[in-house]
Amino acid sequence: MDAPSTVVLPLRQHLGAPCSPTVGKGDRVLVGTVVGDAEAFVSAPVHSSVSGTVQNVAPYPHPAGGEVLAVIVENDGENEIDPGLSPRDWKKLDEDGIRRAVRSAGMVGLGGAAFPTHVKLSPPRQYPIDTVILNGAECEPFLTSDYRLMLEAAEEIVEGLRIIMKAVGAPRGVVAVEDNKPQALRAMAETIRDPAIELRSLHTRYPQGAEKVLITTVLGREVPSGGLPMHVGVVVNNVGTAQAIARYFRTGMPLVERVVTVTGSVVRDPSNLLIPLGSSFASAVEACGGFSETPAKVIMGGPMMGLAQYTLDVPVVKGTSGILALSSAEAGYEILREPVCIRCGRCVQACPMNLIPNYLAIYGHREKWADLERLHINDCIECGCCTYTCPTRNPIVQLIKAGKVELERRKALVEKRRKDKAGAEQGEGGGDGGR
Amino acid sequence: MEGGRFIVSTSPHIRDPITTRRIMCHVIVALAPVTVYAVVIHGIHAFYVLVSSIAGAMLGELAMQRGRGLPVTLDDCSALLTGLLLALTLPPQLHWWIALVAGLVATVLGKQIFGGLGHNLFNPALVGRAVAFVSWAGYMNAGYVKTAAIGIANTATHKAIVKAVDVASGASPLAAMKIVYDPASSPIGPGGVPHGIQASSYYKPLFLANPWGCLGEVSALLLILGGIYLLAVRVIGWRIPVIYVGTVAVLTSFTGRDPLFYTLAGGLLIGAIFMATDYTTSPLADKGKILYALGLGLVTWLLRFWSNNPEGVMFAILFMNGLVPIIDRYILPRTYGTVKKPRGGETS
Numbered sequence: 001m002d003a004p005s006t007v008v009l010p011l012r013q014h015l016g017a018p019c020s021p022t023v024g025k026g027d028r029v030l031v032g033t034v035v036g037d038a039e040a041f042v043s044a045p046v047h048s049s050v051s052g053t054v055q056n057v058a059p060y061p062h063p064a065g066g067e068v069l070a071v072i073v074e075n076d077g078e079n080e081i082d083p084g085l086s087p088r089d090w091k092k093l094d095e096d097g098i099r100r101a102v103r104s105a106g107m108v109g110l111g112g113a114a115f116p117t118h119v120k121l122s123p124p125r126q127y128p129i130d131t132v133i134l135n136g137a138e139c140e141p142f143l144t145s146d147y148r149l150m151l152e153a154a155e156e157i158v159e160g161l162r163i164i165m166k167a168v169g170a171p172r173g174v175v176a177v178e179d180n181k182p183q184a185l186r187a188m189a190e191t192i193r194d195p196a197i198e199l200r201s202l203h204t205r206y207p208q209g210a211e212k213v214l215i216t217t218v219l220g221r222e223v224p225s226g227g228l229p230m231h232v233g234v235v236v237n238n239v240g241t242a243q244a245i246a247r248y249f250r251t252g253m254p255l256v257e258r259v260v261t262v263t264g265s266v267v268r269d270p271s272n273l274l275i276p277l278g279s280s281f282a283s284a285v286e287a288c289g290g291f292s293e294t295p296a297k298v299i300m301g302g303p304m305m306g307l308a309q310y311t312l313d314v315p316v317v318k319g320t321s322g323i324l325a326l327s328s329a330e331a332g333y334e335i336l337r338e339p340v341c342i343r344c345g346r347c348v349q350a351c352p353m354n355l356i357p358n359y360l361a362i363y364g365h366r367e368k369w370a371d372l373e374r375l376h377i378n379d380c381i382e383c384g385c386c387t388y389t390c391p392t393r394n395p396i397v398q399l400i401k402a403g404k405v406e407l408e409r410r411k412a413l414v415e416k417r418r419k420d421k422a423g424a425e426q427g428e429g430g431g432d433g434g435r
Numbered sequence: 436m437e438g439g440r441f442i443v444s445t446s447p448h449i450r451d452p453i454t455t456r457r458i459m460c461h462v463i464v465a466l467a468p469v470t471v472y473a474v475v476i477h478g479i480h481a482f483y484v485l486v487s488s489i490a491g492a493m494l495g496e497l498a499m500q501r502g503r504g505l506p507v508t509l510d511d512c513s514a515l516l517t518g519l520l521l522a523l524t525l526p527p528q529l530h531w532w533i534a535l536v537a538g539l540v541a542t543v544l545g546k547q548i549f550g551g552l553g554h555n556l557f558n559p560a561l562v563g564r565a566v567a568f569v570s571w572a573g574y575m576n577a578g579y580v581k582t583a584a585i586g587i588a589n590t591a592t593h594k595a596i597v598k599a600v601d602v603a604s605g606a607s608p609l610a611a612m613k614i615v616y617d618p619a620s621s622p623i624g625p626g627g628v629p630h631g632i633q634a635s636s637y638y639k640p641l642f643l644a645n646p647w648g649c650l651g652e653v654s655a656l657l658l659i660l661g662g663i664y665l666l667a668v669r670v671i672g673w674r675i676p677v678i679y680v681g682t683v684a685v686l687t688s689f690t691g692r693d694p695l696f697y698t699l700a701g702g703l704l705i706g707a708i709f710m711a712t713d714y715t716t717s718p719l720a721d722k723g724k725i726l727y728a729l730g731l732g733l734v735t736w737l738l739r740f741w742s743n744n745p746e747g748v749m750f751a752i753l754f755m756n757g758l759v760p761i762i763d764r765y766i767l768p769r770t771y772g773t774v775k776k777p778r779g780g781e782t783s
Contacts, residue, residue, distance in 0.1 A: 212771065212772070216771075222771060222772045223771075223772050224772045224773075225770065225771070225772040225773045226772075227772065295441065296441065296442050297441055297442045297443075297444075297448060298441050299446075299448055301446075303446075303447060303448045303449040304446060304447045304448075304449070305446045305447070306446055306448060307446070308441065308442065308443045308444055308445070308446075308448065309441060309443070310441055310443050311441075324448075326448065326449075330449070331442055331448060332442075338506075340455075340551070340552050340553045340554075341553050342455055342458075342552060342553045342714050342715055343553060343714045343715045343717075343719060344458065344714040345714065345719045345720065346453075348719050348720050348768070352771070353770060353771040353772075354768040354769060354770050354771050355770055355771075356719060356720070356767060356768075358719070359719075375767075375770075376770040376773060379770050379771060379772060379773070382446075384446050384447030387447050387450075388447050388449065388450055388451055389451050389453070390450075390451075391451075391453045391454050391455045391457070391458055392454070392455050393450060393454070395445075397445075397446070397447070398445050401445075
């Protein structure tokens with residue numbers, strides 16, 4: 001779709017340090033011009049998706065919540081491309097060169113988490129990577145953007161995989177696709193020519209697209225508690241990320257647009273759109289024929305982990321995998337009286353991490369912090385399966401999230417007290433050592 | 436287009452339509468055939484027992500919740516289910532007031548005292564039955580003995596059964612076999628059990644129409660069908676009932692007795708399918724459920740063959756209920772990523 005007359009480019013569209021603006025009010029920017037960057041390693045620059053004039057640099061509502069400093073560009077409709085951009089041959093670059101290029105392209109994980117890609121591509125030496133997995137198991141129900149991409153850009157996806165394999169020195173690549181997408185499987189099978197790359201068909205089951213679940217399904221390896229995929233020699237990237245990387249090397253154009261699934265029963269013409277970053281949700285919905293009735297709920301992402309929006313006046317960001325509009329029938333569910341756990345064990349069965357979600361929720365509610373740690377609360381991936389399946393409609397995952405935050409806060413507090421005390425004791429000596 | 440008011444809440448944004456009430460109703464539906472059939476076999480008095488027991492259970496719940504100033508939750512159908520399950524474990528000729536008191540005890544002492552739904556340690560229906568069992572042992576046993584004589588005497592069904600089994604006695608099949616195998620320990624005494632009766636002659640009536648026993652023991656077939664229904668709608672899992680019954684059968688044959696008879700007779704099937712699988716009083720995770728079911732089988736076998744009573748299901752379930760908190764503390768699934776060491780390097 002074409003960019004609207006104004007685009008809003010938040011300077012934090014990734015996990016990690018926010019960017020500082022590199023342009024000011026009144027500056028002219030072109031498609032691909034850097035508008036924000038940061039010194040920090042875990043960060044990714046932001047580029048303009050249109051050519052035009054910077055109208056303002058000001059806080060703006062962000063789809064992930066709150067307001068974030070954003071560069072607001074008035075689109076001149078010329079689509080003039082930054083002359084500094086040019087294609088690059090990745091085969092001539094070394095690992096470091098690829099990583100630097102990927103960073104300069106503003107690449108982040110497009111599955112939704114928006115973790116800066118170059119960081120994933122920089123595993124420390126003590127963790128050799130033997131396999132790169134491309135995640136084509138759509139992260140959530142309703143979302144089909146990865147599917148469309150596999151049909152339409154299979155070649156770029158495979159090239160992106162080879163670039164990633166080179167950057168991390170992995171001899172093997174796996175493209176993992178859920179078996180409810182036979183066409184995508186076929187398209188990928190026809191494209192993969194490299195014997196080092198394997199196509200895997202996976203049983204369709206949410207949360208198959210969750211990194212840890214995917215690694216275990218594909219390789220039978222378990223990421224250790226508190227660890228990262230690289231600890232078991234794996235790097236996982238979304239198919240969309242791989243495609244964006246390949247496209248960047250082919251065209252020189254950094255990450256300024258992405259495929260977004262705009263869907264839901266109240267969207268007139270549900271589609272997967274290639275949307276310039278910074279376009280408002282409202283313009284994306286407009287491009288899909290608008291709403292047939294006012295939705296009760298608008299979500300960025302999918303129904304299981306997505307973020308509910310209070311307005312459509314938020315920009316599409318790098319992590320916007322979908323815009324899902326639910327009718328009141330879909331969004332409304334019977335809220336029961338004070339939920340009481342009946343110990344049915346459905347959440348225990350559903351948990352992909354083998355946790356005991358109902359206990360975590362109860363212990364969090366009762367402030368039993370030690371029990372939360374004993375039951376590995378921090379291994380929760382917040383997929384929401386427990387909450388989906390609960391017959392008492394207990395907000396289990398919400399309580400777990402709150403428990404995690406509170407546990408961290410308390411641990412930090414204890415640590416601080418311990419330090420203060422150690423400092424004081426050096427002067428006085430003694431002390432009871434209690435918390 | 437311009438902004439409607441949207442609902443804002445945290446994920447997940449969709450829910451499985453299942454609710455507590457729906458689960459309870461599934462169990463009630465699964466019990467409906469055996470309940471109706473029990474009234475058909477045993478006659479109108481069985482109906483009085485049913486009504487008194489359910490009324491007692493619901494009254495107990497209502498009184499406790501009113502008394503404690505809590506919202507009344509009779510509409511979740513759990514008290515109804517407790518009363519129904521209790522009735523199915525009672526003899527059909529029992530005085531209505533005993534059934535009523537047992538029902539009150541079930542929800543008051545068995546459930547609400549602990550804090551209500553989801554908090555009770557013991558199966559409420561069995562708490563009610565246990566209290567009746569020890570308080571009015573004579574009535575509870577008399578209820579069994581009279582069954583065949585009064586319940587459907589002279590009906591075609593009864594005559595057919597009597598002919599099939601060649602037993603005119605009122606002793607329950609388990610009691611009869613207890614007399615056969617172990618006359619000294621039987622509280623009922625040897626009266627009325629024909630000499631040389633075979634356990635296998637009870638197969639057919641136990642399966643199809645059993646007039647000697649509690650309401651819920653009228654037909655093993657209907658109980659099994661109810662169990663299959665609950666499995667199909669995913670209200671229960673297979674582990675507890677299958678492993679429980681399997682353990683009893685295996686241990687029974689080790690003892691040299693007829694495993695099929697001891698599976699079909701008494702409260703084993705209704706206990707294994709409908710009582711041992713009670714969510715609140717059984718372990719949460721699969722490993723714990725397996726251990727729990729093995730324990731149930733072992734204790735049931737011990738009680739049946741080495742205690743004074745012919746039956747052991749009720750106390751086996753109550754005993755294992757008491758161990759559930761311990762099982763759930765120590766027998767939990769291994770959290771993803773917690774034991775295996777990472778390949779080629781230490782955990783960060």
